[in-house]
Amino acid sequence: MKAEHFNKSIPRLLLTAKLVVILFFTIACNQDIVFEKNVSMPGDKWSRYHIPVFDVEITDTLNPYDLIINLRNTGEYPRSNLFLFISAKSPQGAFTRDTLELVLAEPSGKWKGRGFGSIWQNRFFYRQNVRFPEKGIYKIEIEQAMRLEELPGILDVGLRVEKKQF
DSSP states (O other): OHHHHHHHHHHHHHHHHHHHHHHHHHHHHHTTEEEEEEEEOGGGEEETTOOOEEEEEEOOSSSOEEEEEEEEEETTOOOSEEEEEEEEEOTTOOEEEEEEEEEOBOTTSOBOSEEETTEEEEEEEEEEEEOOSSOEEEEEEEEEOSSSSEEETEEEEEEEEEEOOO
16 A cells, blocks of 8 residues: 555656746746836827836846847738837936837848737847946836837837846
């Protein structure tokens, strides 16, 4: 009877051990994400006047970070690229403004990124190895900089801040 009970408990122990390992790696991998937020576009169109704002709290000024733009679009988006104005204001009021081009499709017309059905998801590096000079809340705004008042097919835009992985 003891051997039969022992043989039945081995698969349970192996399953439990696998789950613990998976949980550990999931938690360990996500510890590098300092901030992530995505903003949905009303009506799946990005209006020139809809400017998402992200308040990112930085507590570590010693380690470098990567800033990543998240974007989801459909095949209804009429262009292969997307220009953005990205503004950042530090806790002490220092201001920067950049222009960034996101290439969403290959010259052949094939959408880049991960897709399911007609929805495509991309992550684009905005800045890499950034060291924030001061602790506090950084206000980051992402504005579409295309010549159209509304961009159909843009579902959401977001910002992700990760501690640099070595």
